[in-house]
Amino acid sequence: MFDHAPPADAAPDLDPAAFLAARNAQFRAQVARRLDGSLTEDEFKPLRLMNGVYLQLHAYMLRVAIPYGSLNPDQMRALADIAERWDKGYGHWTTRQNIQFNWPKLSDIPDMLDRLAQAGLHAIQTSGNTIRNVTADHFAGAAADEIADPRPVAELIRQWSTDHPEFQFLPRKFKIAITGSPNDRAVTKAHDIGLRMVTRDGAPGFEVVVGGGLGRTPMIGKVLRDFLPRADLLPYLEAIVSVWNLLGRRDNKYKARIKITVHEHGIDAIRERVEARFDALRPLFGGEDQAVLAALEARFAAPELSDRPVDPYEEARAADPVFRAWSDTNLAPHRAPRHAIVTVSMKAHGATPGDCTSAQMRVLADLAERFGHGDIRISHEQNVILPHVHRADLPELHAALRAAGMGTANVGLASDIIACPGMDYCALATARSIPVAQGIATRVEELRIEHEVGPMKIKVSGCINACGHHHLGHIGILGLERAGVETYQITLGGDATEEMALGARMGPGFAYDEVVGAVERIMRAYLDLRAEGEVFADTVRRLGTAPFKAALYEEARDAA
Amino acid sequence: MMVVSANRLIEGDAVWLTADGGFTPRIEAAAVFEGAQAEAALAGAAARQAEVVGAALAPVEMRGGVPVPTHFREAFRTRGPSNYDHGKQAG
Numbered sequence: 174m175f176d177h178a179p180p181a182d183a184a185p186d187l188d189p190a191a192f193l194a195a196r197n198a199q200f201r202a203q204v205a206r207r208l209d210g211s212l213t214e215d216e217f218k219p220l221r222l223m224n225g226v227y228l229q230l231h232a233y234m235l236r237v238a239i240p241y242g243s244l245n246p247d248q249m250r251a252l253a254d255i256a257e258r259w260d261k262g263y264g265h266w267t268t269r270q271n272i273q274f275n276w277p278k279l280s281d282i283p284d285m286l287d288r289l290a291q292a293g294l295h296a297i298q299t300s301g302n303t304i305r306n307v308t309a310d311h312f313a314g315a316a317a318d319e320i321a322d323p324r325p326v327a328e329l330i331r332q333w334s335t336d337h338p339e340f341q342f343l344p345r346k347f348k349i350a351i352t353g354s355p356n357d358r359a360v361t362k363a364h365d366i367g368l369r370m371v372t373r374d375g376a377p378g379f380e381v382v383v384g385g386g387l388g389r390t391p392m393i394g395k396v397l398r399d400f401l402p403r404a405d406l407l408p409y410l411e412a413i414v415s416v417w418n419l420l421g422r423r424d425n426k427y428k429a430r431i432k433i434t435v436h437e438h439g440i441d442a443i444r445e446r447v448e449a450r451f452d453a454l455r456p457l458f459g460g461e462d463q464a465v466l467a468a469l470e471a472r473f474a475a476p477e478l479s480d481r482p483v484d485p486y487e488e489a490r491a492a493d494p495v496f497r498a499w500s501d502t503n504l505a506p507h508r509a510p511r512h513a514i515v516t517v518s519m520k521a522h523g524a525t526p527g528d529c530t531s532a533q534m535r536v537l538a539d540l541a542e543r544f545g546h547g548d549i550r551i552s553h554e555q556n557v558i559l560p561h562v563h564r565a566d567l568p569e570l571h572a573a574l575r576a577a578g579m580g581t582a583n584v585g586l587a588s589d590i591i592a593c594p595g596m597d598y599c600a601l602a603t604a605r606s607i608p609v610a611q612g613i614a615t616r617v618e619e620l621r622i623e624h625e626v627g628p629m630k631i632k633v634s635g636c637i638n639a640c641g642h643h644h645l646g647h648i649g650i651l652g653l654e655r656a657g658v659e660t661y662q663i664t665l666g667g668d669a670t671e672e673m674a675l676g677a678r679m680g681p682g683f684a685y686d687e688v689v690g691a692v693e694r695i696m697r698a699y700l701d702l703r704a705e706g707e708v709f710a711d712t713v714r715r716l717g718t719a720p721f722k723a724a725l726y727e728e729a730r731d732a733a
Numbered sequence: 734m735m736v737v738s739a740n741r742l743i744e745g746d747a748v749w750l751t752a753d754g755g756f757t758p759r760i761e762a763a764a765v766f767e768g769a770q771a772e773a774a775l776a777g778a779a780a781r782q783a784e785v786v787g788a789a790l791a792p793v794e795m796r797g798g799v800p801v802p803t804h805f806r807e808a809f810r811t812r813g814p815s816n817y818d819h820g821k822q823a824g
Contacts, residue, residue, distance in 0.1 A: 208743070214786050228787055230810055231820050233745040261819055280743050525816045596806060597814035605809075607816045657804060 192336075193290040196297065200224045201283035208280065223303070223341075225296025226282055229598050235274045235282055236299040237289060241309035241327035241351075242270030242551040242558075246538035249549055251292035253534035259285050264534070266519060266527040266555045268591055268640055269348070270308050271299060275598055297335060302343045304334035304414065308350045310359045311552035314475060315514050315560035317506035321370050321377060323353035325469040326406065329462065333407050340414055344421030345429035347414060348386075357671040360553060362394040363387055363645065365431045366413060368406075369671075377403045383413060383443070384435030385673075387639035392432040393673050395440045397447065405451070408458045412451035416443065476546035476561050478509045489568035496571050498624070499582035504567075513564055515545075517557040517574060518581040518589065522618035526592045526610050527555030536577040544570050553642075554591055556584065587623040587631055587696065588614035591642055595635025595652060596659075604652025604659035605685070606635035612689040617696075626696050629709045630669065645669035647710050648695060649676040650688065661688040663725065665695070665718045668710065679722050691725055698724035735771040736763040736793050736800050737778045738807060739785035747810040747821070748785065750778050756785060758821065760811045761799040766790075 200220070207217040221227075225236040237252070244252075252272055256264045259281045260274040267273055277285060289295055298305055307330045314322040330349060334340065340347070351368040352359040361367025367382035379401045385394025401409055417431045420438065428437075435443050489496045505514040517537065520526050529537075541549045541559055544566045550558035557579075562570060574580040583589050590613060593599065595606030610633050617623040632646030636653070643649035649664035661683045664676030683691045696709075698721050703712045713721065737750035748756040749763035757763060766774045771790055778788040791807040793800035802808040813820015 208783075210783050214782055228740060228745060230806075231745075231747055231813055232740075278744050596809055597816050605815060607814075611816060659805065 189293065190290065193293075193295055196224075196295070196336075197283060197286045197290055200286065204279060204283055219301065222300040223297070224282075224286070225299035226277075226279070227300060227600070229275065229594075229600050230596070231598065232276045233279055233282070234598065235277050235285060235296060236267070237272050237274070237294055237296050238299050238306040239270050239272060239294075239551050240331050241307055241313070241324055242311050242553070243309075243313075243324060244549040244551065246542050246547050246549065248292040248294055249534050249538040249541070251288055251294060253531040253538070255285050255288055256534070257531040258288075263528050263530045265525070265594065266529060266551050266557070268553050268555065268593065268642060269306060270311070270551045270553055271306060272551070273594070275594075300346075302345050302347075304337065304340055304343070304347045304349065307331050307334070308348070308359060308364075308553060310352045310354055310357075311550040311554075311558050312358060312505060312514050312560060313353060313550075314473065314548075315507050315512075316354050316356075316358075317508045318356050319354045319508065320372065321353045322473060322475075323351040323359075323368075323370055325466060325473050326368070326370070327351050328469050328473075329407070329466050330410065332465070333410070333462070339411075340418065343414070343418055344423050345426060347417075347431070349410070355671065357669075357673075358552075360642070360645065360669050360673075361385070362671070362673040363391075363642070363669070364394065366410065367394050371400065373400045379403070379406060381409065381413075384432040384440070386430055386432040387642060387644050388430070389427060389637045389639075390433065390436075391639065391644045391675050392436065393675070394432075395435060397440065397444055404460075404463050405455065407462045408454040409447070409451050412447045412454055415454070416446045416450050420446070476548070478512055478561065479563055480511060481563065481565060483511050483564040486564035486567050489571075493568070495575075495580075495582075496568055499571055499580060500567060502582045502586060502624075503584045507561065511564055513562055513567060515559040515562050515567070515570065516552070516584045517559065517579050518584050519556050519579070520583060520589050520614065521578060521581045522583070522588055523611050523615045525607050526590050529557070533577055533579060536573065536579070540570060540573055554589065556589070583614075583623065585628050585630075587617045587626055587629045590614060590631045590633060591646070592633040593635050593640035595633075595641075599635060601638060602635035602652070603637070603654045604635050604661065606633040606641055606650070606652055609633050609650060609652065609661065609685070609688055613692050616689050616693055620693070622696065622700075626699065627708050629696075630667075631692070632667070642669065643667075644675045645673065646676060647713065648692060650692075653682065655682065659685040661685070661691075663688075663691060663695075665721055666710075666713045677718050679718065679725055681726075694724045695721050734765050734767055734793050734795065734800065735790040736760065736765060736802075737771075737774050737788060738791040738810065739778055739788040742782070742784055742786055745786075750774060760793075760802065760807075763793075763800055765793060765795070765800050 227234045264272045350359045350364040353370040369380040381398040382394035383397040545559035590610040592606045592610035596602035630647045633650040634641035634643040645667040651662045667676030668674040752764040
């Protein structure tokens, strides 16, 4: 668990609490000037966006940064307090490991920010044309396949990028993701910069990927440097953002992201400019960043893990099929075999993916303290992770989760759906996404087929901006408006891992009340077509999309 | 036919301009405008920045003597989110 309190010897001007207090006081005064008429909405909008405040369809929305998806129990309780006191008693985990509150009053937001600051949290740079919250593998520091824990580096990047004076008015938003595992759970190739921790001749470093992104022009990132020595990271990142800050287009926001800059100039030309800028910047980094990183690594020390027997786990698996089903789907291998990484599903069948009540947040905080070394993660797949749970404690943990409505055994299955807020909340959306996810989850539960279907990633976006990562879904669903009604395009064959692939569009879209049935036809086609032991994604790779397309449209025609 | 749709400055909730110049959280009570009259009403609402933000025209048709949105986006604004009842529809 990372201690967000400043080190005892921190200089006053580097004290995070003082920084947040000053920043919140500044925003409180800006809100006051908006409310007394001193600021117009045009003047105020960029100020509120820099503090994570959006205006949505039904209310304001406050987006709070969860650094690299990592929370401690006190921070989780602070989020619960905020949801209960100033919102409608729940928060929504997002696809960038953040949380959104959907119903705050503008006049309450300064108080909400002060409550966040008490727990070392804030909403700075969760919107606007800045470097956004750095995201990371949600299994960081625990995964059996990990080369190194990416969180100290992610925290270093956070400290470097927060309030960085050169990068407050970038051409567009900028997103960085990092993984310490060869199996990429952080979607690094779909970020403006993706960092993969690697070693060369025993020395630690990074593969640096640049220019990935989804949205209206989806692109898979390209390798800018196949090995960057660890000590060169910050000057190299600064070089990339600095080059893009000058080259990035400001005449057309749809062409402003670095993926377009890389596409228009070519990766070789970008590399040449970045390397030249890096040569100029490198001498300015005198080693203080590495001293900070070393201190951070000490603060992310791994918890002491017990070596006691796991008998209660084995006994519960043998005696309780509900526990066995949950442990089959919701556990991942921990580097210490007597421990497990627990994914708490926030996808109860028929519920809103990613919604979490205040009561559930408090339960999660308590369980993290009791069973999980006080460590909590939020995944971009909108679930909550307890990364260090001893297997002997799993039966008790599972019982407590079930009692709080968080015991659903569906992680990685068809009902574990990523869905953006869509037109139920978002002012940019062109169609709803959450009810589509609810409908699919309800259908597979009614049919009891998702465990037979097996691993399947369904991702739903309510507009072309692709917050629901639909391009990367095994089944991707994009909601659009066509002729005044909601229409849903289906893609197949996407992949969010290190083998990243963009899904192929199947054909004409489906109406809102047709899309659940369309997804069911894809699942049934898979069950008919699969080879022995073959998961859905592999069947699509082996056969291509044609048989699924036939199932989608021929049956629809037959029904017409 | 159009109504003037907006969000209240402090609460952020969806409201509509009424015939007496107020803002109502119920579209049934909204004033209906056509043509240049609608543009003028929008300009007037947009200028009232101490009360509302995001003023815009939304097309409606009259049903049972009250305006009803013709676009699903505005219809959602009249009810609240459709995932479960916790917006206007929850009272």
